[in-house]
Amino acid sequence: MLLTFLGRKKEGVLDGDLSHLCALLAEALQALVTEGLVEREKLESFNLPLYGPSIDEVKAVIALNKLFGIDHIQLFESNWDPYDDMENDGMCSSPQHGVNVAKSIRAVFEPLLASHFGECILDELFQRYARNVERHLAEDNTKYSMELDFHMAIGEAEANYANNSRLQRKALIKTKPVLEKVMRQVYMALLPPTMVVADLGCSVGINTLLFVSKVTSTVADAQCHNELGCHFMELQFFLNDLPRNDFNQVFQSLQQFTKSIAAGHPKGVALPPFYISGLPGSYYNRLFPCQSVHLFHSSYCLHWQSQKREAITVSLLTVLKICVFSISLFHKISMPDKILLSYLPIWNNIQLFIVTQLIKDMNKKMAYLNGENIYIAKSTPQSMVELYQDQFQKDMSLFLKLRHQELVPGGKMLLTFLGRKKDDVLDGDLSHLFGLLAQALQSLFTEGIVEKGKLESFNLPIYGPSIDEVKTVITRNKLFCIDHIELFESNWDPYDALEHDGMHISPHRGMNVAKCIRAVSEPLLASHFGEYILDKLFQRFAQIVERHLAKENAKYSAIVLSLNRRD
Numbered sequence: 001m002l003l004t005f006l007g008r009k010k011e012g013v014l015d016g017d018l019s020h021l022c023a024l025l026a027e028a029l030q031a032l033v034t035e036g037l038v039e040r041e042k043l044e045s046f047n048l049p050l051y052g053p054s055i056d057e058v059k060a061v062i063a064l065n066k067l068f069g070i071d072h073i074q075l076f077e078s079n080w081d082p083y084d085d086m087e088n089d090g091m092c093s094s095p096q097h098g099v100n101v102a103k104s105i106r107a108v109f110e111p112l113l114a115s116h117f118g119e120c121i122l123d124e125l126f127q128r129y130a131r132n133v134e135r136h137l138a139e140d141n142t143k144y145s146m147e148l149d150f151h152m153a154i155g156e157a158e159a160n161y162a163n164n165s166r167l168q169r170k171a172l173i174k175t176k177p178v179l180e181k182v183m184r185q186v187y188m189a190l191l192p193p194t195m196v197v198a199d200l201g202c203s204v205g206i207n208t209l210l211f212v213s214k215v216t217s218t219v220a221d222a223q224c225h226n227e228l229g230c231h232f233m234e235l236q237f238f239l240n241d242l243p244r245n246d247f248n249q250v251f252q253s254l255q256q257f258t259k260s261i262a263a264g265h266p267k268g269v270a271l272p273p274f275y276i277s278g279l280p281g282s283y284y285n286r287l288f289p290c291q292s293v294h295l296f297h298s299s300y301c302l303h304w305q306s307q308k309r310e311a312i313t314v315s316l317l318t319v320l321k322i323c324v325f326s327i328s329l330f331h332k333i334s335m336p337d338k339i340l341l342s343y344l345p346i347w348n349n350i351q352l353f354i355v356t357q358l359i360k361d362m363n364k365k366m367a368y369l370n371g372e373n374i375y376i377a378k379s380t381p382q383s384m385v386e387l388y389q390d391q392f393q394k395d396m397s398l399f400l401k402l403r404h405q406e407l408v409p410g411g412k413m414l415l416t417f418l419g420r421k422k423d424d425v426l427d428g429d430l431s432h433l434f435g436l437l438a439q440a441l442q443s444l445f446t447e448g449i450v451e452k453g454k455l456e457s458f459n460l461p462i463y464g465p466s467i468d469e470v471k472t473v474i475t476r477n478k479l480f481c482i483d484h485i486e487l488f489e490s491n492w493d494p495y496d497a498l499e500h501d502g503m504h505i506s507p508h509r510g511m512n513v514a515k516c517i518r519a520v521s522e523p524l525l526a527s528h529f530g531e532y533i534l535d536k537l538f539q540r541f542a543q544i545v546e547r548h549l550a551k552e553n554a555k556y557s558a559i560v561l562s563l564n565r566r567d
């Protein structure tokens with residue numbers, strides 16, 4: 001007999017390859033339950049008649065039966081995507097992988113699923129499954145990295161960032177006068193033949209090119225008003241974002257943009273020639289050659305931290321296990337040896353070292369625990385607050401160091417990011433907002449849709465510093481001096497044109513805020529909690545925000561900062 005069948009590489013039966021593959025299918029089915037397309041009882045009564053044994057299990061059953069002797073037994077692996085010829089562990093990020101896997105699984109499970117759930121759900125189910133698989137494969141064996149995986153919401157127009165970035169657009173409009181001033185200072189001082197301008201965290205949508213058009217028209221105006229004399233200047237733009245940003249969409253809109261910017265400009269005023277390039281990569285790395293950029297701009301990005309903070313409940317368990325193991329090891333040593341060992345200073349030092357390391361490790365891991373909060377809240381332990389603050393200091397210092405290397409002497413930066421109006425770190429504007437999102441998650445936990453462990457281990461990698469914190473880190477780094485710093489506020493609801501303190505009772509505010517937050521946090525939340533919770537989560541969040549805004553007005557605080565490079 002020659003038999004080939006699916007098996008399991010790892011000994012642990014709960015950690016098999018099929019468990020991962022089928023869990024993503026279950027996640028897709030759960031999403032259909034949430035949307036009312038599949039009955040909960042139907043899902044609960046369904047189990048796939050499939051089992052992937054380990055090699056040892058196969059050997060054991062053959063040995064037990066005594067009917068055959070094993071001539072050859074071997075385990076081989078193949079990628080989930082049957083069209084993926086590279087059988088390595090590399091990243092799989094092509095959108096086709098999810099579809100390929102979904103097709104091959106559908107081909108074998110379709111009759112089974114159709115007879116239990118009905119044929120009508122199949123298309124929807126496997127579309128969702130394809131997306132889940134896609135996300136899973138892109139997560140490089142389940143680890144989410146801010147640098148490789150973080151991006152704004154893409155996909156359906158209703159929820160994507162490009163169509164839900166009005167809040168950020170308002171900030172670009174608000175900071176236009178500062179940008180014009182900074183631009184003028186740079187080109188008047190340096191008069192470069194080509195001015196190199198980089199927008200860090202450009203994202204996608206109208207905001208991306210709004211910045212380009214503002215810079216271009218500022219230079220055109222200067223040329224028109226003869227501010228530059230006979231100096232002729234070209235513009236080179238670099239649009240930077242993380243690799244998973246939809247750069248293609250930006251590139252595809254360039255032709256139309258070039259036409260519209262020319263058409264929208266007053267007749268007789270020539271636009272400076274401009275060239276636009278995309279630059280994927282994290283701005284927490286070097287992006288440009290030394291002293292090659294004249295102006296850096298970044299809007300609504302620097303509050304995102306470079307690291308994701310996971311509460312490590314599993315590691316805590318590991319630490320406890322090590323403690324128990326050490327104690328039991330000591331008990332196994334015979335009494336005379338123990339007495340002998342206790343006289344040995346080396347043994348004492350080793351014990352002291354192990355205990356200190358364990359306590360340190362434990363403290364570090366405990367610091368990640370933030371209860372059911374997902375951002376700094378009133379009940380957040382001081383150790384956790386410090387982690388957020390340390391990360392802010394580290395990220396900002398690194399950012400300043402890298403940009404200082406890349407800026408030409410005399411170059412400038414204009415940065416706008418979310419901050420905090422009050423000095424009290426526990427009472428920031430973001431704490432209120434994300435406190436409400438945590439409430440929405442908690443309510444899904446109460447309904448059994450979100451697991452407690454998942455909720456407790458999630459913390460948003462975002463930080464809103466106060467003006468003083470920003471000043472401190474810049475002063476300490478001694479690489480830039482502050483030209484301008486100010487804090488401005490905008491209402492949570494980006495469609496609220498009136499930036500006043502009156503009461504809000506419109507029924508759409510909750511939904512508007514929810515859409516805006518979903519557009520920036522969807523991939524992060526989907527990767528941690530699963531895509532299936534998103535619709536319900538943001539519906540709940542919209543209701544909670546709605547109630548909150550009916551009681552009091554709420555605002556974001558943003559910090560605008562212009563910096564001069566120190567030589």
Ligand SMILES: C[S@@+](CC[C@H](N)C(=O)[O-])C[C@H]1O[C@@H](n2cnc3c(N)ncnc32)[C@H](O)[C@@H]1O
Pocket residue numbers: 150151152165168169172200201202203204207208240241242245281282283284298299300301304306520
């Ligand atoms: C809210 S969007 C703002 C986009 C745009 N500047 C605007 O005003 O609409 C934040 C952007 O920052 C990007 N981002 C976050 N961390 C980044 C990093 N380390 N390097 C480059 N881009 C980053 C995100 O991918 C996202 O596109």
